[in-house]
Amino acid sequence: MRDHLQRVEEVEKLIRRGDGLLLAGDEALLRRLPRGNWIGGTIPYFMTAQGGLVDHERIFVDDLPFGLRCDGVRRYGTGDIERVYSELPANGFGVAILPASSPVHLAFALGAPNFEQFALRPLVGWVSGVHLDDLGSKSPKVFDGTTGEVSEEQAVVMHIGLPPGKVAELGVLNIFRDGGGPAIVFPAAGFSAREVEVDGQRQNFAEYIKKAGLDTRLPLVADYCGTAINVSYQAIDDVNGEVFFYAPVFAGIPYRHAAPVKDFVAEFDAQLPKDLGHRIAFSCNCILNFLHSNLEGKKTGDIACPITFGEIAYQLLNQTLAYVTITDVAR
């Protein structure tokens, strides 16, 4: 397993060599880097060869492997994020980074499934964040290394070209399954909800959570034709009866509260396809998995990745490992 964490001076050398780089790290470190073929986002949490850790001194580096090449970098705001799929390269894929809680993050989260050419080509990525002690005092940022632009408002997307005979495919690893409880259906899409239908009965969601004694460290889970898609709880406002989420819920989709997971690492390792780490070009895992499962110092298979405030595999995900593999063409 490669050591992805590198000092600024080492990353500088890779940039000056012309490598295409996907970077994650402390804002002060990323600001010291020269222009080049890279994008980056702020976050100090990582899963590494040494296990999960917090590091403010080094940058997490994904140096494009398998002959992949940076075919350019785009930045999007709320006015043009809907073009993110239609502008992806025909023979390639995109890696996106969005600043957490920015308007473009919210616009992408809510609108992505209805954007033109949604999912036609692979889009993987993550939501940048800050150390949890810095919430409220520092803002998540993204970096466009090609121009030196730093933004807390825009999304940055690297277009990545594939070498001949290779194909990119997205995957997710989600250890959560629905717990078999009642179906929870929301009347409208959004990052918060008051009224819901629980097995057809309309009620206040905050009250229901309290009454049912739900552990809100576990996500809501929806069945997307066999793939479990999570929505994580952010907070409950008991006074106003409102429940807030880290990703939007969508109207009409039945969600169920997830079943408890006894041992995250054991469950993760059991679900991890063999040798997946060797085929992955980029991956990311969720800060909530890191926190709720105490992943600091623990390893999750042979996966090394930034720990993020949200994951993207076509659309925004929560409490999930998202990854892109590069394999030979299948036919």
Next chain:
Amino acid sequence: MQVPPATHSAWTALLTGKGKSEPSFLAARMLIVRCRMELVKGAAPDKVKKFATELRELYASNADCASVQQDLPKIFG
């Protein structure tokens, strides 16, 4: 296996959940759920046709992926 035209009934079956099997291709799973959310509001033939075309295009554009090649015989075989 070649990707059948959008007029093939299996695309509609897949969109409406009446198909022989669920797809393994992640993009298709996500697109289908988005389409089903729309179809719940009203499954007008034009809308179904539009979604079938979109789903077919998704498979055709990703025909080199292993999961797409696994899905095609399951859906159309």
